[in-house]
Amino acid sequence: MTSMDVIVSLCKRRGFVFQSSEIYGGTGSCWDYGPLGVELKNNIKRVWWRDFVQRRDDMVGLDASILMHAMVWKASGHVDSFTDPMVDCRECKRRFRADQVDELAWTHYCEATKGNKFTIPAGEACRHCGARRTLCPECGKGQLTAPRQFNLMFRTFMGPVEEDASVTYLRPETAQGIFVNFDNLLQSTRRKLPFGVGQIGKAFRNEITPGNFIFRTREFEQMEIEFFVNPHETIDGRPADEHWHDRWIAEYQAWFTRYGLRPDHVKLHEHARDELAHYSKRTVDLLYHFPMGWSELMGIANRTDYDLKQHAKFSGKSLTWFDEERKEHLVPFVIEPSAGVDRALLAFLLDAYREEEVRGEKRVVLRFHPELAPVKIAVLPLLKKRPEIVAAGQDLRARLSRRWVAIYDDTAAIGRLYRRQDEVGTPYCVTVDVKTVGDLGKGEVGDQRVTIRERDSMQQIRVPTAELESVFARLLGDAAWADVAAAYPTADG
């Protein structure tokens, strides 16, 4: 199991993830994606969009705004019900989630030891006086209020005047942008059921206890699908919504493992009846084996016709689909696979991370799927002091970067350069050496071949520079390394 600390440290050092506003002490709940992190994150989003929106013929995309009309959140139930029960300390005014307060270590001024201050682990009693926690766990002095509901939406004001009429919220989920556009989507695309709408975008929740790095943050990015089905239709003897619910669960299990999650690190969690949200007929979570334990990677809910009916009721607009066969207007059911970009990225990072021993030395390698790797090709010169080698390397990078993310690095010796690329998951390194360019001063003409090194096997082959585009088109397409490498002589490691 890779520890979170190891990943957090690697992420900062190599430019994957920085703490937001770090120079001001951070916000404790938002993170910034650095030069490698933004490429990794964009790759996850791009592959998701391609696989789930562009390649399918039953999906379209949408990009709705973050700020919407406040009525959207009234209709969706978020204004009234998107709350956590919280308790306040009457003394120090600190606020705690009511369901978590008993899980905190607590401060105790022990009278049996003349008022000495102790910090006592959650759930335990004082060893001196036997007291258990009844007061504020933080200051140890104030009474806690009875639990009250607090809304988790970020509130703001649209327009220059801060008054009730202009209150709105940062969206706590992207889903509602799809529901309120249902009729626009139908009119502009002429779709028939079943069809789905995919959307990627930021959402915001004023979490009481953000934490575990980018797992639970107040600002995060979602990849959501609302897949609309005809509830009167039957597929293989079952209602269409139940059929599609199972299909989407299977699609996502396959997707996450295709791009690098270990199958034994992913499992399903079926929500029990008392866990289900009020709108849900059935919800299944995909759990991932995070360092802090099995936790939600994504959820797949059958939201029934709840949302469309709520918005029809609150807006007075008809949000139905006309079934040509049955000649009737109906409100579709919706299956919602809802995944978080940040959580997916964290899981891919954790399962990609390996510490290996190579010739007695530790090698850290991120075994990213090539589609997810931030950098596809690193061009490295074997000798920095030979200007022809440097120039050839820079030319190659410029050429390869027409099609792939390619970088050039000459700031260390070759062994160190390889390790740097391993550590950020670059699948291929191209090395330019003396043999490539020859030595014109000695009348030597180079062989115009370079070494390609594969990250996981560390195997090296010698390839004519003229063939690099076709070789990488195969390697970064569907071809296996072994199949491509077989056509070329191997080079020394």
Add this chain to the structure above:
Amino acid sequence: MTSMDVIVSLCKRRGFVFQSSEIYGGTGSCWDYGPLGVELKNNIKRVWWRDFVQRRDDMVGLDASILMHAMVWKASGHVDSFTDPMVDCRECKRRFRADQVDELAWTHYCEATKGNKFTIPAGEACRHCGARRTLCPECGKGQLTAPRQFNLMFRTFMGPVEEDASVTYLRPETAQGIFVNFDNLLQSTRRKLPFGVGQIGKAFRNEITPGNFIFRTREFEQMEIEFFVNPHETIDGRPADEHWHDRWIAEYQAWFTRYGLRPDHVKLHEHARDELAHYSKRTVDLLYHFPMGWSELMGIANRTDYDLKQHAKFSGKSLTWFDEERKEHLVPFVIEPSAGVDRALLAFLLDAYREEEVRGEKRVVLRFHPELAPVKIAVLPLLKKRPEIVAAGQDLRARLSRRWVAIYDDTAAIGRLYRRQDEVGTPYCVTVDVKTVGDLGKGEVGDQRVTIRERDSMQQIRVPTAELESVFARLLGDAAWADVAAAYPTADG
């Protein structure tokens, strides 16, 4: 000149842009991108990122959070100075921008006509009594207050408690996320000056008067670059910052015209000394000839060392770069090319739009650059009633969509289908017909060729289906239509 109404209507009808929260009357200041709009927008962002971040060896990327520490906006000057002067009506409480109030039509109760109510154009006097506006232009009754400064940032509260300590703002620009990460970026990438940081992301401004469709909105997306240079360096006899400022102006002029803006629709506007922001040494805007007149498409500012110095001062952290040659720590100057995704999209749409007459009928066509076109290939069956044709068309779409955005449409006759694709800018249509599949019932084997139709010339060629991937790789790469088409027989229109 394409009118805005024509574009707004096309955008809604075909699914490019919808009004946000339209079923609730909209917000008047935010917009949603529909199935075609999100593809167009993503293409602009992808091409920008590839051209300005990935292909260059002097740029890296970043994706900072929208919510940052409030001190960021204190240091940047936004808390104190990001304001508009506004006046309020003492009667109806409406609020106006002080510099725009004289440009509004005004309501007048004319005593010369026994108190009749008139709406009088901006700047004009009443024809009956000769009065000029002195009261509220909207209600016509209240006195206006003296101008007061109102901040344009969206205010919200981080954490569950709404108190001063938790106040923060939605970022009004993405730039500051780069400045506060300057040291993290240096440490993780080992960059030397000059180098730049590119970022794409949402920003929010509580504009008093949003308008002109997606031109001025309260939520918008930026593509910003902060390009750091050594102010002590001289290039071609000029300070490096001035040299790079001119280079970035030229880069962007070339970029916008390469992807479809008419050169005569873009011009430069040099800010006069009294127009310059307090941090700027020089600012040049690229103006575009929008339907409402020449307006800012983007700005390119020399922000000097203002931002890094402010953040160093407010955070107490050193934000400098160590010059190995001169052995000194220095604060870089920064050139900031700042473009809006939404404005770029609007400009590309406007210049792509054409109304043409073809055989006596009006044809609407969006002549998008193929890289920007939302759909690259539409597969269309000539006869929907022949199942082999439908099946062959759907197979082709599935095959082509492995590499490009390809759709299948059989919901109208072929002429109508072509017009639909022209109207959304699809560069290529592939038509499957009787000759393609033959008629097995009559013992005919198809020729396995399809027709490719090019959008702008409407020319058609006949191509073996087996060659489609290689043909489209050329057409959607750098090859010209004429060069590719020359190798194939033309087909009837």
